[in-house]
Amino acid sequence: MTNEEILQQIYDETLVGNKPAVVELTTRGIEAKMDPNTLLFEALIPALEEVGARFERGDFFVPEMLISGRAMTGALELLRPLLVDSGTAKVGTFLMGTVQGDVHDIGKNLVNIMLEGAGFDVIDIGVQVRPETFIAAIEEHKPDVVGFSAFLTTTMPMFKANIEAIERAGLRDDVIIMVGGAPVTQEYADVVGADGYAADASSATKRAKELLLQRRTMVSV
Ligand code: B1M
Numbered sequence: 001m002t003n004e005e006i007l008q009q010i011y012d013e014t015l016v017g018n019k020p021a022v023v024e025l026t027t028r029g030i031e032a033k034m035d036p037n038t039l040l041f042e043a044l045i046p047a048l049e050e051v052g053a054r055f056e057r058g059d060f061f062v063p064e065m066l067i068s069g070r071a072m073t074g075a076l077e078l079l080r081p082l083l084v085d086s087g088t089a090k091v092g093t094f095l096m097g098t099v100q101g102d103v104h105d106i107g108k109n110l111v112n113i114m115l116e117g118a119g120f121d122v123i124d125i126g127v128q129v130r131p132e133t134f135i136a137a138i139e140e141h142k143p144d145v146v147g148f149s150a151f152l153t154t155t156m157p158m159f160k161a162n163i164e165a166i167e168r169a170g171l172r173d174d175v176i177i178m179v180g181g182a183p184v185t186q187e188y189a190d191v192v193g194a195d196g197y198a199a200d201a202s203s204a205t206k207r208a209k210e211l212l213l214q215r216r217t218m219v220s221v
């Protein structure tokens with residue numbers, strides 16, 4: 001099988017949610033020394049985008065989204081060690097969670113992988129995370145950056161609710177707050193009072209490092 005055929009089949013099988021096939025094809029791709037980013041950005045993510053488009057058109061329903069998501073997660077588990085470079089020096093701690101009311105975690109997990117690869121210690125507190133759970137985790141882990149992920153327009157308002165809860169707990173000055181997720185924009189991040197926003201995993205990593213550097217420079221002057 002050629003590399004192009006592997007990519008095409010990963011795309012096709014992710015689209016129909018055939019996890020065993022996606023796992024087997026991803027393994028083949030890895031064995032053929034294909035770039036993990038190629039598998040991710042040229043097959044897996046485009047397939048989920050198409051799943052979303054079909055859902056919007058009414059051609060797919062929640063079960064189809066669910067099995068495609070599971071197929072993608074199976075591949076992501078195989079790609080994780082290749083995307084995370086364990087030799088990178090530690091830069092800080094990043095606490096990450098998907099907001100209350102939202103179960104989407106694939107995008108968040110991808111951001112986590114890239115953050116780990118860039119040297120962050122990532123503490124992932126999962127999905128449907130309530131404001132008080134974020135606060136307890138901040139008090140426990142004392143992260144440099146806190147990240148909120150949301151994939152629904154109906155759960156994006158939880159960013160503001162979380163930030164207000166962090167302010168009330170007196171912790172706002174202790175942490176950098178970043179937000180992201182498919183429907184989120186820089187404008188929305190500004191409105192809710194986040195320190196940073198990123199559209200995808202690699203820019204999230206870059207932005208987190210920039211914000212951390214700015215904070216450390218301000219503290220040292
Ligand atoms: Co849902 N879903 N879903 N879904 N789902 C979307 C998000 C949707 C856009 C589909 C559509 O209509 N086209 C739509 C949201 C519409 C909206 O509000 N704007 C939608 C809907 C409506 C729903 C339900 C309401 C459906 C229903 O029940 N009627 C329901 C809600 C459940 C809930 O959360 N309460 C629902 C459920 C589900 C499943 C459970 C079936 C499943 C999730 C499985 C899982 O995550 N474990 C699912 C899936 C798979 C999708 C789609 C198809 C794929 C999402 C995904 O993982 N993409 C999605 C369609 C789409 O997004 N086009 C859809 C891959 C991922 C890598 O995405 O956005 O590139 P990507 O991730 C980026 C950025 O978001 C960014 O970096 C990531 C990596 O590069 N990023 C950050 C993410 N977090 C960040 C944090 C940061 C910075 C960047 O800083 C902190």
